[in-house]
Amino acid sequence: MRKDKLSNIFFYIGVAIFMVIIVFPFYWQIITSFKPPEQLWNIPPEWWPSRFYLGSYISAFTKRPFLTYLKNSAIVAISTTALAVFVTSFAGYALARLHFKGKNVILALALSVSMFPGIAIVSPLFLMMKQWNLLNSYLGLILTYTTITIPLSMWNLTTFFRTIPADMEEAAKIDGASPFYTFVKIILPLAAPGIFTTAILVFIAAWNEFLFALTFNTKDALRTVPVGIAMFPGEYTLPWGDISAASVVVVLPLIVMVLLFQRRIISGLTAGAVKG
Amino acid sequence: MQKRRSIKSTGIPENVLGYLMVTPALLCILLIAIFPIIRTFSLSLTDMKMQFPDAAKYIGLNNYMKLFKDERFWNATYNTLFFTIVSVAMELVIGFAMALVMNMPFKGRGLVRAAVLVPWAIPTTISATMWKFMYHDQFGVLNDILLRLGLIDQYKSWLGSTLSALWCAIIADVWKTAPFMGLLLLAGLQTIPAELYESATVDGAGKIRRFFNITVPLIMPTMLVALIFRTLDAFRVFDLIFVMTGGGPGNSTETLSMYAYTMLFRNLDFGLGSAIAVLIFIFVFLISLIYIYLLNIQND
Numbered sequence: 075m076r077k078d079k080l081s082n083i084f085f086y087i088g089v090a091i092f093m094v095i096i097v098f099p100f101y102w103q104i105i106t107s108f109k110p111p112e113q114l115w116n117i118p119p120e121w122w123p124s125r126f127y128l129g130s131y132i133s134a135f136t137k138r139p140f141l142t143y144l145k146n147s148a149i150v151a152i153s154t155t156a157l158a159v160f161v162t163s164f165a166g167y168a169l170a171r172l173h174f175k176g177k178n179v180i181l182a183l184a185l186s187v188s189m190f191p192g193i194a195i196v197s198p199l200f201l202m203m204k205q206w207n208l209l210n211s212y213l214g215l216i217l218t219y220t221t222i223t224i225p226l227s228m229w230n231l232t233t234f235f236r237t238i239p240a241d242m243e244e245a246a247k248i249d250g251a252s253p254f255y256t257f258v259k260i261i262l263p264l265a266a267p268g269i270f271t272t273a274i275l276v277f278i279a280a281w282n283e284f285l286f287a288l289t290f291n292t293k294d295a296l297r298t299v300p301v302g303i304a305m306f307p308g309e310y311t312l313p314w315g316d317i318s319a320a321s322v323v324v325v326l327p328l329i330v331m332v333l334l335f336q337r338r339i340i341s342g343l344t345a346g347a348v349k350g
Numbered sequence: 351m352q353k354r355r356s357i358k359s360t361g362i363p364e365n366v367l368g369y370l371m372v373t374p375a376l377l378c379i380l381l382i383a384i385f386p387i388i389r390t391f392s393l394s395l396t397d398m399k400m401q402f403p404d405a406a407k408y409i410g411l412n413n414y415m416k417l418f419k420d421e422r423f424w425n426a427t428y429n430t431l432f433f434t435i436v437s438v439a440m441e442l443v444i445g446f447a448m449a450l451v452m453n454m455p456f457k458g459r460g461l462v463r464a465a466v467l468v469p470w471a472i473p474t475t476i477s478a479t480m481w482k483f484m485y486h487d488q489f490g491v492l493n494d495i496l497l498r499l500g501l502i503d504q505y506k507s508w509l510g511s512t513l514s515a516l517w518c519a520i521i522a523d524v525w526k527t528a529p530f531m532g533l534l535l536l537a538g539l540q541t542i543p544a545e546l547y548e549s550a551t552v553d554g555a556g557k558i559r560r561f562f563n564i565t566v567p568l569i570m571p572t573m574l575v576a577l578i579f580r581t582l583d584a585f586r587v588f589d590l591i592f593v594m595t596g597g598g599p600g601n602s603t604e605t606l607s608m609y610a611y612t613m614l615f616r617n618l619d620f621g622l623g624s625a626i627a628v629l630i631f632i633f634v635f636l637i638s639l640i641y642i643y644l645l646n647i648q649n650d
Contacts, residue, residue, distance in 0.1 A: 086456075088451070099525070102484060161378065165376075169372065192586065194634075198624075304589075321479060
């Protein structure tokens with residue numbers, strides 16, 4: 075039994091090292107955001123702030139348009155989520171439940187589109203957006219993000235609608251309800267958990283997207299968070315304190331969201347992979 | 351399979367309703383994905399400059415000829431392949447280890463499972479910025495840690511050296527995405543019935559034999575799917591490189607997406623940039639075909 079105890083200890087040490095590696099960059103970011111300016115450039119770097127300095131947070135919000143980035147990201151990501159989920163709820167239901175030809179072709183098409191590298195469509199899209207006057211706008215990004223998240227969303231929802239027992243629909247049909255009425259009044263409420271899971275995944279994808287946001291919205295007033303933060307270091311000295319503070323503000327809500335919806339996110343992410 | 355029925359109460363045949371319901375999603379895909387990809391192909395056969403789109407001329411395969419003789423293109427291809435193969439291999443090994451651990455009952459398992467999701471959820475530009483600061487040649491904590499451990503005798507410029515910069519990007523990528531791989535593989539492990547292990551144990555199979563005879567073959571389909579996702583993602587790496595090194599030093603971390611972006615939006619050469627984009631698309635297509643082929647062999 076002694077051997078078992080020993081391997082147990084090694085096991086926990088291994089897990090602990092793992093957790094430290096995962097958490098450490100966040101730890102470093104947080105303490106950097108609280109370090110006073112005179113401590114930021116110390117060599118060797120110190121592992122704890124000499125005093126808790128809030129100046130980096132204040133400057134991220136007042137001297138830089140960080141609040142604007144947050145607002146832009148929120149508008150784009152929330153609209154994308156609403157639009158993508160709305161559009162694919164219909165598509166997902168039809169693909170899961172209604173009988174018509176070409177369903178597999180549609181699903182295969184969506185899957186292949188999800189594998190398109192963004193860079194392979196960015197140049198024509200840029201020209202299109204320019205033609206439609208959608209550069210430096212919310213709508214250009216919302217349309218693009220909706221499209222790139224449709225495949226994921228459609229697959230997730232189709233899989234989810236298939237798991238809802240058909241009895242309810244049959245009963246509604248016998249009562250003379252139209253398929254559309256059945257979908258809105260009976261299926262959608264039952265599918266709420268699946269729709270919610272899909273919405274989280276779409277939201278995260280839209281919130282984090284970089285390439286299209288970088289190329290379409292070049293005006294500072296219309297930049298999203300990922301681009302805004304990547305462009306922070308535009309000046310002579312890198313404002314590490316401000317960057318860290320801004321990152322902490324962006325990352326904290328994401329961490330809370332991930333912890334709250336952990337199970338849903340994992341099930342949404344893995345549903346496709348396991349079923350192949 | 352049921353036959354197509356028409357629903358009397360609305361008068362809309364079920365198949366018509368089906369097509370109506372998928373139309374919005376299909377329209378988006380056609381307009382924002384299919385049409386652009388075709389246009390990228392046609393742009394790649396022209397000499398279009400972004401400032402003068404109307405002056406573009408058809409020049410056949412000239413852009414491709416130029417690329418095949420272009421050392422920078424081959425360098426970017428090499429970097430992309432190196433980045434993809436090394437980071438996906440590391441993610442697979444580390445992700446597998448994580449999945450095996452998370453599949454065991456132990457105290458704090460829920461916490462570990464939640465923690466591994468966090469790197470996946472944050473924007474790549476933020477994780478890249480975090481790592482960039484940790485790699486910093488003077489104020490970076492990595493130098494401090496390695497010096498304290500006695501692994502280096504003086505601070506090194508990790509991102510400033512052509513020997514280490516690409517490795518820095520790989521490590522940051524593995525940190526962000528190995529957990530994702532771990533979660534996918536964990537889901538695969540959980541579908542393996544426990545009875546298989548029990549009966550193998552009864553038959554006298556040891557831990558290692560059980561791993562290779564049960565775990566590995568049964569996890570293979572899930573693993574291939576996870577590998578497809580990760581390989582394609584790694585192959586189009588852009589955000590990470592853009593933020594961390596911008597492709598430098600001396601193009602040593604320039605990947606194909608980064609090169610295409612530079613040609614498109616810095617040199618404003620939409621013809622040549624689109625040709626690189628098309629080649630990336632073809633690469634991605636070939637990678638998918640290889641995996642689909644492997645998956646089919648698995649399923650037989």
